[in-house]
Amino acid sequence: MFQLSEHAQDFIERTKAFIKNEIEPVENEFWHDVHHLNTDGDWTKWQWPEQLEVLKDKAKQAGLWNMFLPDPVLGQGLSVQEYAHIAEISGRSLLAPTVFNCNAPDSGNMEVIWRYGTEQQKQQWLMPLLAGKIRSVFCMTEPDVASSDATNMQATAVVDGDEIVLNGRKWWSSGLGDPNAKIIIFMAHTPDETKDRHHQHSMVLVPVDTKGVNIERMLPVFGDYDAPHGHGEISFENVRVPVANFIGGAGQGFEIAQGRLGPGRIHHCMRCIGAAEKALELMIDRGMSRTAFGKEILKLGGNLERVADARVAIDQARLLTLYAAHKMDTLGNMAALTEISAIKVIAPSVLEKVVDMAMQIHGGAGLSKDTPLTGFFAQARSLRLADGPDEVHKGMIAKLELKKRGYGSRKK
Structure with a gap:
């Protein structure tokens, strides 16, 4: 049942070797540099050590890049089960998933745009994400409701002419502190009395620098801000983006x-x-x-x-x-x-x-x-x-x- 193709086995062996030879020897020093660079608590000044780009370039050159994506052209053509073995290997390191451009929430966001996005959305946001030039954020959880039931969502995405108006507050938005975070996938309620409760929510692409998007603070996990990745609280106040920014259309969230x-x-x-x-x-x-x-x-x-x-x-x-x-x-x-x-x-x-x-x-x-x-x-x-x-x-x-x-x- 779990037999692996030669293609998958090759990636597994090369991933193991890369982690052993390139990541493990520098990982302790890398995280020491991370803590040194991000000590003052001001998330607006957070940054990654230069070593990260060096490692990412090496991973690209080795072809160990975007392995999570089953697309044989944009990814590496691995099935879910085949990539699972690689995810286990990379899970041994807190750094490896980022080096391979297979880290959360980016991998999930890239899959969303790859599966459901328009060609324009793919060119504008998916391609830079796949290249590792930018990072992304996923906004779903809210501070004022029990988010275990997503239909409780209070944030709204309402169509007004050729624009979508977004209002609401999200938190535990992972990756929000990253200096390269440029795009948000915002999930919100799109009221429509003609549809059942599971077809009244939408996902919308929102550039981080859009007017009305306000990053309020970063939230610590057990006292650690997870800098420079971060998990933030963010508000949306009458944010306007084009209707074309719906992913898959209104109500498909x-x-x-x-x-x-x-x-x-x-x-x-x-x-x-x-x-x-x-x-x-x-x-x-x-x-x-x-x-x-x-x-x-x-x-x-x-x-x-x-x-x-x-x-x-x-x-x-x-x-x-x-x-x-x-x-x-x-x-x-x-x-x-x-x-x-x-x-x-x-x-x-x-x-x-x-x-x-x-x-x-x-x-x-x-x-x-x-x-x-x-x-x-x-x-x-x-x-x-x-x-x-x-x-x-x-x-x-x-x-x-x-x-x-x-x-x-x-x-x-």
């Missing part, structure tokens, strides 16, 4: 969101699995290099059982995620709804538990930036909310199980 989130969840989950593998390796190396009470730390208490538990959990999560990717490739996203929701629950949870074990073995060092563990932990805990909280996905799984037994929703 939910349909597009499902197309965006399916592959994106595979990417997120496989990166979680890669991070969990890295955390387990760090845990074992640390536990076998330190002694206490006359034994290696890893051999004290129940630590060896925790290693075994981590191995079992990681492998289970990987197999389920690859199965979801296989179903998406062969049967389509709708046929894989249960598996997509299941991996979104499982993979971040597995990463969170494995990182927690690794932190415990590392002692105080596990809470510092001397290892990637705190970054992995923030990633895991954030993903239990991002793209839908665990509870929503469990609700979807249960709903589909009841439907199999003939207990689908009935109108009263």
Whole structure:
């Protein structure tokens, strides 16, 4: 089922080699430079170290670029399941996805424009994103409503002649602090009494510098602003853009969101699995290099059982995620709804538990930036909310199980 083509295997091996030879030797110093460059808390001055462009150029030259996109011309022609293996490899590093131009939210935004955008939208925004010349932002979550139910959305996108008028406030808009962020995909309510509630939302392309777009602040995750990427709060006050900036047309927002989130969840989950593998390796190396009470730390208490538990959990999560990717490739996203929701629950949870074990073995060092563990932990805990909280996905799984037994929703 998970057999890989020679084409995919070549990319996997070359990705492994690139990370080992080009990224791992400089990653610690890179993040040290990031913290040094972005210490004053003023997001308007955030910047990336020059080393990033050097690494990105090397990745381009190596052909390890835009591997997430299945298009054989604009991307590398890899299936969802084939790219999943690469996402796992890149997930071992907090830097690698950006180096390969396969990082969130850009990869998801590029897929949206590639799948649903007009030719003009592709030329204006997709091509610069694919070239790595600009970055993008996705605005969906709102501060004043329970965003786990996207129909609660209060932001609006209303047609006025040949323009769309946007109003509302969004937050946790990832990538908003990036100095190269130039375009926003804004999801909002487009009221239409003739349509059902899942056809009254739209996605709109909004240049960051449009009048009325106000970046209010950056939001810290566990006290870290994730500079220079950032997660921001942003308001839209009577923002006007051309009607041509609708993606796929008014009222198509939910349909597009499902197309965006399916592959994106595979990417997120496989990166979680890669991070969990890295955390387990760090845990074992640390536990076998330190002694206490006359034994290696890893051999004290129940630590060896925790290693075994981590191995079992990681492998289970990987197999389920690859199965979801296989179903998406062969049967389509709708046929894989249960598996997509299941991996979104499982993979971040597995990463969170494995990182927690690794932190415990590392002692105080596990809470510092001397290892990637705190970054992995923030990633895991954030993903239990991002793209839908665990509870929503469990609700979807249960709903589909009841439907199999003939207990689908009935109108009263």
